[in-house]
Amino acid sequence: MYVSRFIWVAAVTVLTACSGSNELADAVARDTAKSVVTPIVEENLPGTNAVGITDCVIDNASSGEILTLASAAVRGVDQSTVKTVLDIAKRPQAVECIAKVSLSGLVGG
DSSP, X not given: OHHHHHHHHHHHHHXXXXXXXXXXXXXXXXXXXXHHHHHHHHHHSTTSOHHHHHHHHHHTSOHHHHHHHHHHHHHOOOHHXXXXXXXXXXXXXXXXXXXXXXXXXXXXX
């Protein structure tokens, strides 16, 4: 378990260090962060489109926040992780995105 976590952290570090791999490193970090955010959304906003809301949160997070959220996949989710997700979700652009996701679910679009 710890070996695979170490390998993941090492891989992200190496990918981030390579200038040609920034897009790949960003995609890996975003996907990993999504794997952390979705369960938080499901737990704190039950009955909503968790995947859509997760996209809104990730799209409105800074690079540093994405890395922090992705690192929670390795170190574990704690109260500060939940707070980060909820704080991002309260930002005006995130609220607008979440409203659109929620409304599209109501009208079937």
